[in-house]
Amino acid sequence: MDLVTSYQYLAPSTRIYGGVNALQQLPREAKRIGAKRAFVISSHTVARNTDLVARVLEVLGDLYCGTYDGATRESPIPVVMAGVEAVKAAQPDVIVAVGGGSAVVTARAVTILVGEGKSVEEMYTKHIPGQAAVVYRANRFKIPNILVLTTPTTAADRGGAAVWDEQPPHRKELYDPKTRPLCTILDGKALLTAPLSLYLDTSLTTFTGTVHALQSPALNPFQLADLRQAFELAMAYLPQLVTRPDDPHVRLQLCATALLVNRASQSTYGWGGPHPHAAALGRQLRYRYEHIGQGAAAAVMLATEMRRGRKAALEGQARLAEIMCVSRDGMLPEDAAEAATQALEGLLRSIGVATRLRDLGVQEAVLEAIAAAGLAEPGFGEQPHDPVQVEELVSILRQAW
Numbered sequence: 001m002d003l004v005t006s007y008q009y010l011a012p013s014t015r016i017y018g019g020v021n022a023l024q025q026l027p028r029e030a031k032r033i034g035a036k037r038a039f040v041i042s043s044h045t046v047a048r049n050t051d052l053v054a055r056v057l058e059v060l061g062d063l064y065c066g067t068y069d070g071a072t073r074e075s076p077i078p079v080v081m082a083g084v085e086a087v088k089a090a091q092p093d094v095i096v097a098v099g100g101g102s103a104v105v106t107a108r109a110v111t112i113l114v115g116e117g118k119s120v121e122e123m124y125t126k127h128i129p130g131q132a133a134v135v136y137r138a139n140r141f142k143i144p145n146i147l148v149l150t151t152p153t154t155a156a157d158r159g160g161a162a163v164w165d166e167q168p169p170h171r172k173e174l175y176d177p178k179t180r181p182l183c184t185i186l187d188g189k190a191l192l193t194a195p196l197s198l199y200l201d202t203s204l205t206t207f208t209g210t211v212h213a214l215q216s217p218a219l220n221p222f223q224l225a226d227l228r229q230a231f232e233l234a235m236a237y238l239p240q241l242v243t244r245p246d247d248p249h250v251r252l253q254l255c256a257t258a259l260l261v262n263r264a265s266q267s268t269y270g271w272g273g274p275h276p277h278a279a280a281l282g283r284q285l286r287y288r289y290e291h292i293g294q295g296a297a298a299a300v301m302l303a304t305e306m307r308r309g310r311k312a313a314l315e316g317q318a319r320l321a322e323i324m325c326v327s328r329d330g331m332l333p334e335d336a337a338e339a340a341t342q343a344l345e346g347l348l349r350s351i352g353v354a355t356r357l358r359d360l361g362v363q364e365a366v367l368e369a370i371a372a373a374g375l376a377e378p379g380f381g382e383q384p385h386d387p388v389q390v391e392e393l394v395s396i397l398r399q400a401w
Contacts, residue, residue: 003219003220003221003224004218004219004220005220007220007222007223007267008267009220009222009223009266009267010263010266010267011222011263011266012157012180012263012266014157014180014181014182014183014184015029015182015183015184016183016184016185016186016259017183017184017185017186017187018186018252018255018256019186019187019188019252020187020188020189020248020249020252021187021188021189022185022186022187022188023055023056023059023148023185023187023189023190024059025183025185026056026059026060026096026146026148026183026185027059027060027061027063029146029182029183030060030063030094030096030146031063033094033144033182034093035063035092035093035094035144036063036093037063037065037090037091037092037093037094038060038063038064038065038092038093038094038095038096039065039066039067039068039086039087039090039092039094039095039096040053040056040057040060040064040066040067040068040095040096040098041067041068041069041071041083041095041096041097041098041103041106041107041110042067042068042069042071042097042098042099042103043069043070043071043072043099043100043102043103044069044070044071044072046069046098046099046103046150046193047067047069048069050193051193052098052148052150052189052190052193053067053069053098055189055190056096056098056148060096063094065090065091065092066086066089066090066092068082068083068086068087068110070082070083070106071083071099071102071103071106071107072102072106073102074102074163074164074286074287075102075105075106075109075161075162075163075164076163076164076165076166077120077163077164077165077166077172079106080106080109080110080113080120080163081113083106083107083109083110084110084113084114087110087111087114087143088114092143093143093144094143094144094145094146094182095107095110095111095143095144095145095146096145096146096147096148097145097146097147097148097181098148098150098190099148099149099150099151100149100150100151100153100194100198100202101151101153101155101202101294103150104147104149104153104155104156105155105161105162105163106161107145108145108158108160108161108179109161109163109174111142111143111145111176111179112138112142112160112161112174112176112179113174114142114143115138115140115141115142115143115176115178116138116140116176117140120163120165120172120174122136123136123138123174124136124163124172124173124174125172125173125174125175127169135175136174136175138174138175138176138178141178142176142178142179144182145179145181145182146181146182146183146184146185147181147183147184147185148185148187148190149184149185149186149187149190149191149255150190150191150193150194151191151194151198151199151202151203151255152199152202152203152205152206152254152255152257152258153202153205153206153258154205154206154209154258154261154262154265155262156181156184156258156259156262157180157181157184157259157262157263157266158179158180158262159175159176159177159178159179159180160173160174160175160176160177160179161173161174161179162174168376170287171283184259186252186255186256186259188248188249188251188252189248191248191251191252191255192246192248192251194251196241196242196245198293199241199245199251199254200238200241200242200295200351200353201293201294201295201296202258202293202294202295203234203238203241203254203257203258203295204238204293204295204296204298204299204348204353205293205294205295205298206230206234206254206257206258206261206295207231207234207238207257207295207299208295208298208299208302209261209265209298210227210230210231210234210257210261211231211302211306211320211344212305213227213261213264213265214227214228214231214316214319214320214323215306215309215313215316215317215319215320216313216316217312217313217315217316220267222264222267223264223267226260226261226263226264227260227261227264228323229257229260230256230257230258230260230261230264231257231323232323233253233254233256233257233260234254234257235324235347236253237250237253237254237257238254238347238351239347239350239351241254241351242351242352278301278304278305278396280374280375281301281370281371281374281393281396281397282294282297282298282301283297283374284370284373284374285297285300285357285360285362285370287373288366288370288373289360289361289362291360291361292360292362296353296354296360299348299353299354299355300354300355300356300357300359300360300400301396301400302344302345302348302355303341303344303345303355303400304396304399304400306337306340306341306344307338307341307399308396308399310334310337313337314333314334314337315333317333317336317337317340317341318333318336318337318340320337320340320344321336321337321339321340321343322336324340324343324344326339326340326343327339327340356400356401357397357400357401358401362401364398364401367394367397367398367401368390368394370393370397371390371393371394371396371397372390372393374393375390375393
């Protein structure tokens with residue numbers, strides 16, 4: 001197995017606390033930076049349907065200065081701007097994001113907008129066909145943030161946030177590496193607040209991302225270590241999540257996989273992922289169907305992406321077969337790659353996850369509309385790619401249907 005020897009690998013400096021009662025570390029981390037006013041950002045669901053925010057307020061004690069519980073899926077701009085106003089009114093010196101990807105991304109977008117004092121329209125990254133993306137340079141001070149996660153999310157340690165706009169381009173990204181978290185807390189009781197269906201979907205997002213990344217032909221040794229450990233943990237604990245949904249230790253292991261994948265993705269070189277067109281199609285499925293989560297959309301496209309990209313990712317797919325112990329001596333790489341694909345499909349089906357679009361209630365008649373919308377939407381953090389016609393995207397969707 002050849003690994004690249006020229007690379008950049010970023011190991012973020014955030015502290016990570018894991019354990020059934022890891023939330024007790026929260027005030028210590030806030031006080032470590034001299035914080036005196038802690039503001040909490042969560043979703044309405046987490047705040048009203050669980051006791052987690054109440055637990056956070058209890059451990060914060062006199063540090064607590066206010067809450068905004070409006071975070072929601074895809075972080076719509078009006079929701080983010082309401083959070084901006086709430087933070088400005090409270091004037092905190094640390095923000096605690098409580099929840100999954102929605103809370104984490106919303107809190108990060110809020111810190112960027114509060115710090116810079118400008119609008120989303122002024123700061124979002126502009127994607128111009130045939131040119132490099134135009135990225136706004138955010139230089140002002142940002143309020144530090146701490147994460148208390150309720151689901152696995154590879155959005156945990158990022159240098160930016162994507163928000164949703166009703167006006168196209170709908171997905172607008174804000175970039176600022178100063179918004180990386182000071183601390184990430186994996187509290188077993190907090191992770192149990194997420195319904196099984198949500199926890200499974202977010203775990204699938206991590207799992208499919210790991211599968212894509214392991215197919216990269218240009219991994220470095222540190223990436224491979226992170227990704228292989230994440231993959232093996234996910235293979236072991238995804239089935240246990242379904243059979244033991246109330247076990248905090250299972251959830252802690254799956255949440256750790258997301259942080260490992262998050263760290264592996266920080267390398268400048270050699271990062272593998274789904275083809276940008278397939279990623280755009282997955283987003284359109286989420287936008288069009290409320291019941292389809294990010295993990296479900298990624299899982300249903302996984303086998304199709306692997307088969308369509310086999311020529312370029314043959315070595316990586318054979319690597320997957322080896323890790324899964326489905327490769328046999330004398331097996332051709334093409335056969336090993338197909339064996340890995342079938343094994344992954346089998347794993348997903350064994351835990352009740354759809355592997356065909358039709359199983360998610362997607363009608364064949366809407367495939368062309370989904371393809372057209374995916375083609376029109378610029379990607380977030382994706383590299384420039386060759387021009388494509390809507391017919392090619394329809395072909396991808398038909399293969400997955």
